[in-house]
Amino acid sequence: MAAQAQQETALEDSLRDREISVEQEHLDRVYRRLEEKIHEAEFLMNDAAKRGQVGTPGALAERDAQVFRAGVHLNRLNNEFEDFLFGRIDLLLGKDGKKGPDGAYTAVEPAEGAVREDNTADIAETLHIGRIGVLDQDYAPLVIDWRAPAAAPFYRSTPVDPGRVVRRRVIRSKGRRVLGVEDDLMRPELKAFLHGHELPVIGDGALMAALGQARSHTMRDIVASIQAEQDLVIRAPAASVTYVEGGPGTGKTAVALHRAAYLLYQDRRRYAGGILIVSPTPLLVAYTEGVLPSLGEEGQVAIRAIGSLVDGAEATLYDSPATARAKGSHRMLKVLRKAARGALELNDSPTRLRVVAFGRRLELEADELERIRRNALGGTAPVNLLRPRARKLLLDALWAKSGGAGRHTDPELAAELRSSFDEDVTFEDSFLTFLDAWWPELTPKAVLEAMADERRLGRWARRILNPGEVRKVARSLRRVGFSVHDIAMLDELQAILGAPARPKKKRELDPLDQLTGLEELMPVREESQRERAERLAAERTEYAHVIVDEAQDLTPMQWRMVGRRGRHATWTVVGDPAQSSWSDVDEAAEARDEALGTRPRRRFQLTVNYRNPAEIAELAARVLALAMPGSTAPSAVRSTGVEPRFTVVRDSLAQTVREEAARLLDRVDGTVGVVVAMQRREEAAKWLAGLGDRVVALGSLEAKGLEYDATVVVSPAEIADESPAGLRVLYVALTRATQQLTVVSGERDEPDAAGVPDLLRD
Numbered sequence: 206m207a208a209q210a211q212q213e214t215a216l217e218d219s220l221r222d223r224e225i226s227v228e229q230e231h232l233d234r235v236y237r238r239l240e241e242k243i244h245e246a247e248f249l250m251n252d253a254a255k256r257g258q259v260g261t262p263g264a265l266a267e268r269d270a271q272v273f274r275a276g277v278h279l280n281r282l283n284n285e286f287e288d289f290l291f292g293r294i295d296l297l298l299g300k301d302g303k304k305g306p307d308g309a310y311t312a313v314e315p316a317e318g319a320v321r322e323d324n325t326a327d328i329a330e331t332l333h334i335g336r337i338g339v340l341d342q343d344y345a346p347l348v349i350d351w352r353a354p355a356a357a358p359f360y361r362s363t364p365v366d367p368g369r370v371v372r373r374r375v376i377r378s379k380g381r382r383v384l385g386v387e388d389d390l391m392r393p394e395l396k397a398f399l400h401g402h403e404l405p406v407i408g409d410g411a412l413m414a415a416l417g418q419a420r421s422h423t424m425r426d427i428v429a430s431i432q433a434e435q436d437l438v439i440r441a442p443a444a445s446v447t448y449v450e451g452g453p454g455t456g457k458t459a460v461a462l463h464r465a466a467y468l469l470y471q472d473r474r475r476y477a478g479g480i481l482i483v484s485p486t487p488l489l490v491a492y493t494e495g496v497l498p499s500l501g502e503e504g505q506v507a508i509r510a511i512g513s514l515v516d517g518a519e520a521t522l523y524d525s526p527a528t529a530r531a532k533g534s535h536r537m538l539k540v541l542r543k544a545a546r547g548a549l550e551l552n553d554s555p556t557r558l559r560v561v562a563f564g565r566r567l568e569l570e571a572d573e574l575e576r577i578r579r580n581a582l583g584g585t586a587p588v589n590l591l592r593p594r595a596r597k598l599l600l601d602a603l604w605a606k607s608g609g610a611g612r613h614t615d616p617e618l619a620a621e622l623r624s625s626f627d628e629d630v631t632f633e634d635s636f637l638t639f640l641d642a643w644w645p646e647l648t649p650k651a652v653l654e655a656m657a658d659e660r661r662l663g664r665w666a667r668r669i670l671n672p673g674e675v676r677k678v679a680r681s682l683r684r685v686g687f688s689v690h691d692i693a694m695l696d697e698l699q700a701i702l703g704a705p706a707r708p709k710k711k712r713e714l715d716p717l718d719q720l721t722g723l724e725e726l727m728p729v730r731e732e733s734q735r736e737r738a739e740r741l742a743a744e745r746t747e748y749a750h751v752i753v754d755e756a757q758d759l760t761p762m763q764w765r766m767v768g769r770r771g772r773h774a775t776w777t778v779v780g781d782p783a784q785s786s787w788s789d790v791d792e793a794a795e796a797r798d799e800a801l802g803t804r805p806r807r808r809f810q811l812t813v814n815y816r817n818p819a820e821i822a823e824l825a826a827r828v829l830a831l832a833m834p835g836s837t838a839p840s841a842v843r844s845t846g847v848e849p850r851f852t853v854v855r856d857s858l859a860q861t862v863r864e865e866a867a868r869l870l871d872r873v874d875g876t877v878g879v880v881v882a883m884q885r886r887e888e889a890a891k892w893l894a895g896l897g898d899r900v901v902a903l904g905s906l907e908a909k910g911l912e913y914d915a916t917v918v919v920s921p922a923e924i925a926d927e928s929p930a931g932l933r934v935l936y937v938a939l940t941r942a943t944q945q946l947t948v949v950s951g952e953r954d955e956p957d958a959a960g961v962p963d964l965l966r967d
């Protein structure tokens with residue numbers, strides 16, 4: 206018996222070796238072709254450089270264009286040389302004989318008679334799939350780009366709906382060497398022949414091989430094993446809003462990243478305006494940053510944490526749940542509008558204006574100034590852009606006092622007199638000094654600082670925030686640095702204040718204008734300045750496509766901030782309401798709908814959990830039932846046979862957690878994450894000192910989107926009690942492990958005899 210098994214294994218090994226060498230031959234051909242292409246690109250560059258010596262403007266322009274194209278080509282080839290061939294499909298004859306632009310047959314369904322009555326068939330076409338497309342000299346496809354239509358069956362085909370695909374193969378290679386192959390049969394009932402030999406099948410499929418691999422601190426692309434339901438999202442047409450929901454580990458982040466690469470491939474010109482990916486934390490940005498370069502795309506895609514969306518400000522602080530709730534809620538918008546206007550009166554705003562014009566002393570008193578300010582502030586226009594208007598109103602009031610208005614009946618003379626009056630006044634230092642103090646140019650940071658004064662904030666937030674909220678918000682704003690919620694407030698303030706009105710560059714050079722500042726008084730110019738300010742703001746922040754990851758966590762104020770970056774964009778929004786750390790799920794959904802406007806939505810649901818083994822997913826589902834009764838957990842695609850471990854605090858919490866982390870480090874090859882309540886995250890880092898860089902400590906909110914080979918979740922009750930959304934945050938914490946999970950319970954967790962905490966019991 207043993208001898209027979211040995212013989213079978215040997216046979217399988219030699220079959221595998223033979224298939225590896227088949228793929229090696231193909232990879233060698235591809236490399237030879239790539240080298241030729243590199244030579245071509247280099248020749249083009251040299252040739253183009255020579256043309257430059259001709260020196261006519263036309264030849265120079267042509268040279269530049271050629272050098273640019275050849276440079277881009279070379280760059281892509283060099284960058285994508287590593288491990289770029291990863292897949293192959295063997296296909297039946299198609300319904301018609303049409304070929305697409307990539308040289309592959311386009312039919313999705315097999316031709317009639319492609320499968321013979323005795324369930325045998327011949328392979329009519331073999332396609333290799335890779336990170337870029339490569340054609341041979343005769344324009345036949347050597348490698349199909351994974352994003353091309355011809356590659357879709359590689360991802361879409363399933364045994365239930367195989368289309369033309371008989372066998373799907375994932376090829377593992379490193380540089381120029383093929384290391385392994387894994388096959389999935391899409392038509393297992395079929396006996397298929399390739400060049401007269403029966404099609405061999407190697408391994409148990411690539412997905413399981415990929416999922417079992419140890420995790421590092423950076424995410425890998427999934428280009429070789431994208432599943433059919435994921436591929437539908439990745440290739441969904443970029444109209445309006447593509448809305449994707451799915452539980453933990455269903456590949457939402459991975460899908461979002463691959464979709465960015467797909468969209469660029471589909472329509473590079475359209476997305477030249479940039480793709481913005483908004484991520485919840487800098488940790489998740491760092492974790493996912495490598496995926497797009499590995500897919501050959503980076504330049505046009507910006508991955509930014511929600512706390513880094515405003516230039517010149519970076520979130521480094523955390524707010525308590527109650528403070529976060531006040532700062533993030535829609536009510537804060539009203540407070541900010543009041544603060545932006547109220548901040549004009551800070552710093553002992555002057556209460557009287559005195560100038561001398563046409564040889565007379567003119568004065569405006571406090572009540573008159575107050576009336577002018579109110580008048581100037583009417584409406585919702587940006588405060589900084591209203592300064593020219595306020596100045597004009599001041600001059601009107603002074604003019605009225607001067608009695609100059611009735612002096613001429615001839616309109617031309619009257620206008621001339623008025624203009625020389627304005628010149629006279631604005632020439633005076635006292636007027637300019639007054640204006641700077643009475644209508645200062647406000648910055649978002651200055652307004653936020655002004656809100657740190659509790660009494661003042663209380664005034665601006667009257668009947669909007671309650672006194673407790675006012676106290677907490679004001680106190681939090683007195684710290685040095687910003688929280689994620691402050692960043693959204695800064696961005697809102699930027700919109701409320703507007704970019705300050707600046708004289709045009711050319712005009713700044715005009716000495717006369719420098720002296721009088723006259724141009725700001727002219728209504729026509731005032732208008733163009735506003736337009737310019739708006740245009741500049743738009744240039745800074747707008748994108749052609751916006752992808753929001755972990756969208757369930759955006760507060761209403763954050764939705765407004767992100768919305769401003771995609772006013773004309775198409776959107777991909779991915780999230781999971783069951784993982785929301787925002788306390789009011791309905792309020793956030795409303796804000797999301799407002800940001801996305803009336804654009805039509807296309808909804809997708811991802812249903813399979815690729816991260817957690819069934820043993821861990823089952824435990825997490827118990828918390829899901831408490832956090833969101835009635836919702837369904839995604840089904841785990843694999844099981845490891847290793848049950849979660851429950852333990853209680855022994856000597857001390859620190860010692861217990863340290864021992865458990867060390868235990869897991871011994872059991873897995875990759876990373877270990879220790880997830881604690883936010884208030885413990887600093888001490889937790891100390892508990893792990895000296896255990897090496899495979900283990901990290903994280904606050905529960907920092908764990909968003911990340912994953913580790915193994916995790917230690919410390920005191921579920923502490924995590925759950927920390928905020929109104931605590932149970933959902935705990936659900937996130939419990940779903941981070943790809944292999945093993947240990948739960949450490951303290952007293953508060955009320956563990957049973959087996960150490961299982963109250964919250965996780967059946």
Ligand SMILES: Nc1ncnc2c1ncn2[C@@H]1O[C@H](COP(=O)(O)OP(=O)(O)OP(=O)(O)O)[C@@H](O)[C@H]1O
Nearest residue numbers: 427430431432453454455456457458459815816910
């Ligand atoms: N088709 C696939 N092939 C291989 N691995 C996959 C596939 N889909 C997802 N994965 C892996 O599953 C894990 C979870 O993916 P991802 O982080 O994108 O899920 P998510 O839905 O964003 O999870 P969460 O909501 O918890 O943040 C990752 O390790 C990812 O590489």
